[in-house]
Amino acid sequence: MLVSRLSAVRTQMIKHLVKAPLTSAPKTGNFSGHYGYIFHNPKHQTYSSTTAHEEGDKKVEEISVTFVDKDEMEKHIKIPVGMSILEAAHENDIELEGACEGSCACSTCHVIVRDMEYYNKLEDPTDEENDMLDLAFGLTETSRLGCQMVAKPELDGICLELPSATRNFAVDRYAKAT
Amino acid sequence: MANFQAGTWLFRTFSTVASQPLRVCVVGSGPAGFYTAEKMLKAHQEAEVDIIDRLPTPFGLVRSGVAPDHPETKIVVNQFMRVAQHERCSFFGNVTLGSSVTLLELRELYDVVVLAYGAESDRVLGIPGEDLSGVYAAREFVWWYNGHPNCRYLNPDLKSSDTAIILGQGNVALDAARILLRPTTELATTDIASHALAALEDSSIRKVYLVGRRGPVQAACTAKELREILGIKDLHVHIKETDLLTTPADEEEMKNNRIRKRVYELLSKAAMTRPSHPSSDARELHFVFFRKPNKFLESDERSGHVSGVRLEKTKLIGIRPGERTAAGTGQFEELGCGIVLKSIGYKSVPVDGLPFDHRKGVVPNVRGCVLSDTSGDPTLLEKGLYVCGWLKRGPTGIIATNLYCAEETVASISEDIKLGRLTSSSNSGREGLLQLLDNRNVRVIPFRDWEKIDSEERRLGNLRNKPREKLATLEELQKVATD
Ligand SMILES: Cc1cc2nc3c(=O)[nH]c(=O)nc-3n(C[C@H](O)[C@H](O)[C@H](O)COP(=O)(O)OP(=O)(O)OC[C@H]3O[C@@H](n4cnc5c(N)ncnc54)[C@H](O)[C@@H]3O)c2cc1C
Numbered sequence A: 001m002l003v004s005r006l007s008a009v010r011t012q013m014i015k016h017l018v019k020a021p022l023t024s025a026p027k028t029g030n031f032s033g034h035y036g037y038i039f040h041n042p043k044h045q046t047y048s049s050t051t052a053h054e055e056g057d058k059k060v061e062e063i064s065v066t067f068v069d070k071d072e073m074e075k076h077i078k079i080p081v082g083m084s085i086l087e088a089a090h091e092n093d094i095e096l097e098g099a100c101e102g103s104c105a106c107s108t109c110h111v112i113v114r115d116m117e118y119y120n121k122l123e124d125p126t127d128e129e130n131d132m133l134d135l136a137f138g139l140t141e142t143s144r145l146g147c148q149m150v151a152k153p154e155l156d157g158i159c160l161e162l163p164s165a166t167r168n169f170a171v172d173r174y175a176k177a178t
Numbered sequence B: 001m002a003n004f005q006a007g008t009w010l011f012r013t014f015s016t017v018a019s020q021p022l023r024v025c026v027v028g029s030g031p032a033g034f035y036t037a038e039k040m041l042k043a044h045q046e047a048e049v050d051i052i053d054r055l056p057t058p059f060g061l062v063r064s065g066v067a068p069d070h071p072e073t074k075i076v077v078n079q080f081m082r083v084a085q086h087e088r089c090s091f092f093g094n095v096t097l098g099s100s101v102t103l104l105e106l107r108e109l110y111d112v113v114v115l116a117y118g119a120e121s122d123r124v125l126g127i128p129g130e131d132l133s134g135v136y137a138a139r140e141f142v143w144w145y146n147g148h149p150n151c152r153y154l155n156p157d158l159k160s161s162d163t164a165i166i167l168g169q170g171n172v173a174l175d176a177a178r179i180l181l182r183p184t185t186e187l188a189t190t191d192i193a194s195h196a197l198a199a200l201e202d203s204s205i206r207k208v209y210l211v212g213r214r215g216p217v218q219a220a221c222t223a224k225e226l227r228e229i230l231g232i233k234d235l236h237v238h239i240k241e242t243d244l245l246t247t248p249a250d251e252e253e254m255k256n257n258r259i260r261k262r263v264y265e266l267l268s269k270a271a272m273t274r275p276s277h278p279s280s281d282a283r284e285l286h287f288v289f290f291r292k293p294n295k296f297l298e299s300d301e302r303s304g305h306v307s308g309v310r311l312e313k314t315k316l317i318g319i320r321p322g323e324r325t326a327a328g329t330g331q332f333e334e335l336g337c338g339i340v341l342k343s344i345g346y347k348s349v350p351v352d353g354l355p356f357d358h359r360k361g362v363v364p365n366v367r368g369c370v371l372s373d374t375s376g377d378p379t380l381l382e383k384g385l386y387v388c389g390w391l392k393r394g395p396t397g398i399i400a401t402n403l404y405c406a407e408e409t410v411a412s413i414s415e416d417i418k419l420g421r422l423t424s425s426s427n428s429g430r431e432g433l434l435q436l437l438d439n440r441n442v443r444v445i446p447f448r449d450w451e452k453i454d455s456e457e458r459r460l461g462n463l464r465n466k467p468r469e470k471l472a473t474l475e476e477l478q479k480v481a482t483d
């Protein structure tokens, strides 16, 4: 897989933060600490084509992704293989929330994969992702968390929908009649 | 309210005059308040948004509710901070709606008032003994360990017995149980309040009972929180296997609700798992299902203090398709303890001049527009007054729920602006408010003063290997803010 070293490291770091067992040593963190750093540090240069040259056997190093926003407007972007969908959305000014900045702790980066065929190409969600998907607003059969989805060649051409509140926010889904 | 109806000729509507600033006041700086502010600033270039909060500190329950061992959940404040620093946004802490300023005054000062002040009281059980000492609302306990100034001196009794009973099985109950059971060495590196850490280090609580009036299929918690507590080191989890037997109605409920199914599966798995090597210092977590509290028992030795809870066994009865409630069976049992936390839900409190639905504990509204009474008549609207968050929907939902809730409220405001339903008078907004507060000697804490508190807390935390050391009294907070 053609992933430049830095981006691989970054993805790893995100994964590490995300997948750290919930019950091991407590996660220390602070309001604008290192998580924020990982996310907001723009590193476009990371995805230069030089690595393709050095390691070059694969052709696809960027994939095309279409986002459909709340007003049904489509936006087409290119995402380097190895980058998370959330990060790519933010670098391209797509209004995908990411309240916990990719720590798998908020569910605001929820996206809906439009095509079941593409959905099936994704690895199964981990327990932690499923725990957050449980709480995602307007969950569907093909929902995933943008921060847990990493661009890979098979996903070239995927179409992702951003769930809209105004479309379906009528009652709090969690409100129970007691 | 004469101001809102009389002399329309004086007012101009916003749809026609865009250069006129739209003066917006958001009351409450929790997720609902900040998401509302963010969306208003984005949707309306002419909007100036002031957020007021009764505390010197912003962020509501993200600071004083979210558990200290959930730092990743608090990352959302980065986003809120960017909102507060927006050039058209201001934060004024230490300003209480109802005492520093009245609702009527705010409505006269601002074109739009959005109430997002949460739910800062508790549901009550209404059973004998509820006011014995040693019986606390989970809200108070949470405020205490999170350093909320209102509960700095709660000093919950963690020493007189080894057992705590928590009533309710929602996520707040699980948070409280986890804080009581988790090794304090693990809490020591979180932003837990230091007074709470010291008390927990000294605590003799080894056993926690989580009591639910319904069954494991109806437990109100979510899988994430449950998975976390089940994974605590050296914790023995007790669940009666007979409680796990399901009925066709349970199966139906799980089929229709992904969360219920996953929670039930986790509980079943935990019931089957036996501890591999029992250690002497092991702590115990008991899930008690199908029991509702009937009476708090008073201690013989310590008068006025709780010594246990009498529970009534329940069975589930259907009230509507897909909805079952717990009914008492007339069989009772007693459970001893030294402390009880009631975690049966929060409740909002009204302020003067605000329509309020006392039964539901929310402000009557349609999509965030405040209604004049609880009759449900959608035409009786309070012009320019809106609501968001727990005050609008009741005390349920995660942080993200408030994002969608704010989207809805802001859409309602935008519609009112578009249809010319909002009128602008000579409202003086921010200047007027600050003048009024100054006249009343209210010491307003603007965002830059909160930033002083923030950096002092981080500095203190740094000395103790914690992300922050919260200042937990109003005096300390105000002192650092003014220095
Ligand atoms: C113990 C606990 C833990 C939680 N943990 C999580 C979690 O881990 N993850 C998650 O997603 N959700 C969690 N939640 C849910 C989440 O915190 C709420 O959904 C959310 O905070 C509600 O937002 P709000 O803005 O309506 O209210 P709040 O967050 O309560 O904000 C209300 C604000 O209004 C202020 N205020 C109150 N009265 C006045 C007044 N009269 N004048 C001026 N200001 C006033 C308060 O000081 C406060 O800042 C938790 C909730 C609780 C209770």
Ligand SMILES: NC(=O)c1ccc[n+]([C@@H]2O[C@H](COP(=O)([O-])OP(=O)(O)OC[C@H]3O[C@@H](n4cnc5c(N)ncnc54)[C@H](OP(=O)(O)O)[C@@H]3O)[C@@H](O)[C@H]2O)c1
Pocket: A174, A178, B123, B124, B125, B167, B168, B169, B170, B171, B172, B173, B175, B212, B213, B214, B218, B219, B220, B221, B222, B225, B292, B293, B326, B343, B344, B345, B346, B395, B396, B397, B398
């Ligand atoms: N990590 C997180 O994501 C997190 C953490 C904390 C809180 N939160 C959210 O914050 C919200 C509030 O949490 P919460 O735990 O306060 O509320 P909750 O989820 O509504 O749970 C309330 C609990 O109290 C019980 N109860 C209510 N009235 C009762 C009565 N009269 N007698 C006995 N039991 C009674 C309920 O039982 P019944 O089901 O039978 O009514 C339920 O078990 C929730 O939406 C929660 O998800 C989220």
Ligand code: FES
Pocket: A086, A097, A098, A099, A100, A101, A102, A103, A104, A105, A106, A107, A108, A109, A110, A132, A145, A146, A147, A148
């Ligand atoms: S950004 Fe929070 S879960 Fe993905």
